[in-house]
Amino acid sequence: MASTGFDTSELARLARQMGQAGEDLRRQVKPFLRKEGTKLKSLTAREARKVGKKTGKYRKSIKRGKPYVYGGTNAIRVYSYAPHAHLIEEGHRMVTHDGREVGFVRGHHVFETAARNFFPRFQADLEDFLDEAVRDL
Structure with missing residues (x-):
């Protein structure tokens, strides 16, 4: 009596390779995010230079954060630690020392423009990164 069967060793090897490729991709995500x-x-x-202030404190305060997981996805942020950054970004009222409002300074939206x-x-x-990851498979 002859029995017929399937040789699944090649399929198992492919599954192991794909699992290893997934691990390799996970290891490469953080350096990719840091670079981006x-x-x-x-x-x-560069966008902040267009604001026109020459003090340099605002521009020097722009930093890149560490990669982190947010809502199940990998993320990285660029932020400013300057205490007046939100005023430049979003705009503010011009107020005299006695509390009288004399105008409004419109925001420059530096971070929004740069992100866009x-x-x-x-x-x-990202497409190049994924193409290279698939090619290495």
């Missing part, structure tokens, strides 16, 4: 965060930081600093300009570049870099 640095690019976004430099673009944000960076998005296509990030998508292209």
